[in-house]
Amino acid sequence: MPLVHQRYNERFVQNAKSSSEPLTPEVKFGVRVVKADAAEGETYWRLVGVHHLLPEENMSKHNIYIEALDEQGKRLxxxxxxAGWTWEGRRPNERADPVPLDKPDNETAGNIAIHFGQKASIWIKGLNRDGNDKSDRVENLHTAHPDEPLPDGRLLNTLGHHSFYVGLSAAPRKTSTAVPDG
Structure with missing residues (x-):
């Protein structure tokens, strides 16, 4: 079963309509979200979801797949x-070139290979490679997760071979609808 990214886009966008929090994977994957510093009403790149690929979707790869969406969930x-990206401990002589999100509809818009030991961060730069748009940032994306054996014994997500799908949407910042405890 290959990754059907459009299905996740629909789930991400539906959730974004009713919640200020993105859909993210289980806590065990350690994904962190740093919210953009955008004023109410200001357009920014909002994280709408992160999905840790299931073994049958991943097929032993080690990538971060990225999508930039409009508010209706359509690819921009x-x-x-x-997309911009980096990793913890990156040295000045190590390149992390911006990634164009320009692939055909049957693929995710873009992807970045991550290697064992890298803890990557990703965000949207904007509509040009040197952009500096306000964007939520997804951090601590890595492949150092345990094996996930399938019922038949196959191993398609193994230590060093895990992938994530990240969706961000251009949207105006809304006032939080969360009700305070108490």
Missing amino acids: RNPITW
């Missing part, structure tokens, strides 16, 4: 959106 295409 023209102009091309660019």
